[in-house]
Amino acid sequence: MTQIPTLYVTQGSGNSFKPMQVAAQLGLQCNVHYLNVLAGESRTPEFLSINPLGQLPYMVLDGGVGLGESNAIAWYLAEGSDLMPSTALTRAQCVRWMNYEQTMLEANISPVRFFTYIVPELEKDHEAMIPIWRERGNQGLAVLNNHLEKNDFITDHGYSVADIAVYGYTHLANEGGFDLSQFKHVSGWIARIQEQPGYLPIDQLLTGQNQSLAA
Ligand SMILES: N[C@@H](CCC(=O)N[C@@H](CS)C(=O)NCC(=O)O)C(=O)O
Numbered sequence: 001m002t003q004i005p006t007l008y009v010t011q012g013s014g015n016s017f018k019p020m021q022v023a024a025q026l027g028l029q030c031n032v033h034y035l036n037v038l039a040g041e042s043r044t045p046e047f048l049s050i051n052p053l054g055q056l057p058y059m060v061l062d063g064g065v066g067l068g069e070s071n072a073i074a075w076y077l078a079e080g081s082d083l084m085p086s087t088a089l090t091r092a093q094c095v096r097w098m099n100y101e102q103t104m105l106e107a108n109i110s111p112v113r114f115f116t117y118i119v120p121e122l123e124k125d126h127e128a129m130i131p132i133w134r135e136r137g138n139q140g141l142a143v144l145n146n147h148l149e150k151n152d153f154i155t156d157h158g159y160s161v162a163d164i165a166v167y168g169y170t171h172l173a174n175e176g177g178f179d180l181s182q183f184k185h186v187s188g189w190i191a192r193i194q195e196q197p198g199y200l201p202i203d204q205l206l207t208g209q210n211q212s213l214a215a
Pocket of ligand 1 (some may be wrong): 010013014015016037042043054055056057068069070090107
């Protein structure tokens with residue numbers, strides 16, 4: 001990687017976890033800048049001028065080019081490393097599961113966790129959606145569980161950027177009231193990811209302290 005990225009991230013987020021885990025495991029040089037979503041820092045005019053969507057994570061290269069979406073940023077950072085499969089089919093399988101993560105896992109697990117665990121005072125405002133998110137999230141976890149019954153990792157490449165992406169919110173699902181013990185192949189895969197060299201748990205990875213990571 002020739003340009004040093006700045007990663008804008010927020011603490012406790014499964015989405016911010018993904019590019020940070022890739023950067024940490026590959027020992028990439030980058031600047032890490034924290035914003036407090038709960039304090040409105042992702043919606044200030046200053047940050048909206050950087051990312052008009054006001055979402056984290058967000059990456060800016062030192063030439064000024066920006067990139068949103070956790071899975072896209074993780075993909076960019078993993079390019080050319082052991083985390084990135086080399087065959088067209090396996091790369092396409094990664095994209096398939098990274099899209100699945102966004103539509104079936106993150107889309108359901110993240111809001112339940114947010115409104116019941118991070119800001120439970122807002123749970124009442126979302127009580128109609130919470131059982132729907134839970135049901136869809138459980139459907140998503142069941143399909144993942146079936147896949148992992150026959151596969152140690154998301155693709156036959158072995159541990160890859162797709163595992164990090166799918167793991168991002170899946171491993172936090174219990175904080176949203178999902179019962180991961182029902183999904184024993186997902187639980188076994190979570191344990192395999194946590195054994196990977198250089199793996200850092202989310203609270204050690206997303207410290208809340210702005211920092212420069214050196215290569
Ligand atoms: N699809 C996006 C979702 C990003 C997202 O929703 N980020 C949340 C934190 S996990 C956020 O920035 N929320 C603050 C806001 O929208 O102001 C991704 O994967 O990066």
